Amino acid sequence: MKYRFGYLNRSKNVTLEGALDSCVQKDDERGKEFIYKKYYGYVIAVVMRYVKNEYDAEELVNETFIKAFKNLSKFNKIGEGEVLEKSFRGWLARIAANLSIDLLRSQKSMVALEDVGEHDVKPVMINATDKLYAEDILKLLEGLPEIQRLIFNLYEVEGYAHEEIGKLLNIPDSTSRTYLTRAKQKLRKLYTEQFAVGR
Structure with missing residues (x-):
């Protein structure tokens, strides 16, 4: 199902x-x-961080809005203006991320998680002083293995805690931490290869 609104009158005073x-x-x-x-x-930007297929992404966007509209009465409307805007965007992002994860799970396209411990991976400090454009960052994220990209997005972009990620993905939170560290290491390597060469 896709929402189509072209026939409706736009009011300039709608907030x-x-x-x-x-x-x-x-x-x-x-x-x-x-x-x-x-x-x-x-919402499409949130979904595309998880799903590469445009058709799937479009379907997920529409599912996000359908679910949001069904549950608007449950949205905790706090504040007004920018505060309300920020909390509503966060609420929509969580719905979109959860639906994206559900789709990935149903497709069983996530790589099997190996049994890893935090001691297996050395922490890495990332200090990127250059300004990157959004498309550069998305290209770097696409270079990550799917599970690392998923956990990086959930933790760094969407703001989920490792405990929440563990419950969403049915993994120990220590595994989430390990994959986040690996994702950061890989991003640093990709960044160095792509942007530091020739400087």
């Missing part, structure tokens, strides 16, 4: 707070349109 209220109280299509159009780009 996120107003759209949320109208969706919860009246199941208002105009409020849904506002939310969908405003956050589509953000």
